[in-house]
Amino acid sequence: MTQTNVIGLNLFADGGGKVAEGTEFVTVERTAVAEVVIKKSRFIGQVVPVRSVEMAETALAEVRAAHKGARHHCFAYRVGLGVPVERYADDGEPGGTAGRPILEVLRRKDLRNVLGVVTRYFGGTLLGANGLVRAYTEATAAAVAAATPLSCQPMCQWTVHCDYAAFGKLEYQLTQLGHTLEEKVYAQGVSFSFWVPAIASAQTQTTLLEGSNGLADIHIGEAVYVGVTEDGHFVHDVVEDPGE
Numbered sequence: 353m354t355q356t357n358v359i360g361l362n363l364f365a366d367g368g369g370k371v372a373e374g375t376e377f378v379t380v381e382r383t384a385v386a387e388v389v390i391k392k393s394r395f396i397g398q399v400v401p402v403r404s405v406e407m408a409e410t411a412l413a414e415v416r417a418a419h420k421g422a423r424h425h426c427f428a429y430r431v432g433l434g435v436p437v438e439r440y441a442d443d444g445e446p447g448g449t450a451g452r453p454i455l456e457v458l459r460r461k462d463l464r465n466v467l468g469v470v471t472r473y474f475g476g477t478l479l480g481a482n483g484l485v486r487a488y489t490e491a492t493a494a495a496v497a498a499a500t501p502l503s504c505q506p507m508c509q510w511t512v513h514c515d516y517a518a519f520g521k522l523e524y525q526l527t528q529l530g531h532t533l534e535e536k537v538y539a540q541g542v543s544f545s546f547w548v549p550a551i552a553s554a555q556t557q558t559t560l561l562e563g564s565n566g567l568a569d570i571h572i573g574e575a576v577y578v579g580v581t582e583d584g585h586f587v588h589d590v591v592e593d594p595g596e
């Protein structure tokens with residue numbers, strides 16, 4: 353094994369979701385649905401993870417197709433990092449009583465890359481402007497409460513090759529730091545990979561250098577956004593790929 357060779361790409365690169373140092377966001381892990389009934393009107397709230405405006409519009413069309421008999425499909429979405437693209441619509445309800453309240457719920461939770469849509473099956477009783485605002489707010493908030501939040505941050509995939517003597521120590525130290533080793537290959541030495549928050553790269557490199565006595569080959573991939581579930585699993589493709 354030769355002296356440590358560290359190959360690192362730009363950790364904070366524009367592109368691939370415009371990764372910026374320290375930028376994190378929260379979305380939802382998967383679609384969540386909740387329903388409230390007010391004076392016989394059904395308000396079916398949904399929050400859907402999306403990566404782009406196009407995905408949001410497609411998801412909205414799917415909701416409309418699934419509830420063809422509903423009178424209204426009011427929605428709002430927030431897509432992108434930095435200053436997100438925000439759109440909303442009342443879909444036939446009085447202006448300002450539906451889409452904007454949905455958007456405000458998403459804003460209060462600071463959710464990004466998410467579509468909120470509330471489908472209304474009219475129950476025969478008019479609710480008035482204030483009643484509609486409360487109903488659309490409540491249905492959206494219920495859907496958000498039913499969702500599992502997904503924290504996303506810039507992370508780098510590290511690929512390491514070391515000798516067998518160093519591997520046991522590195523495996524223990526990296527596991528203690530909370531890393532999960534993946535893609536282990538045992539051949540002429542051991543190769544493995546793991547994901548590291550971009551802001552923790554310096555600490556990780558120190559651990560690898562000390563644990564291998566400077567005898568390891570390390571490749572640090574470019575920072576990309578990765579979601580981390582509550583139980584520590586990784587979710588990829590949480591932001592739009594510029595090539596899509």
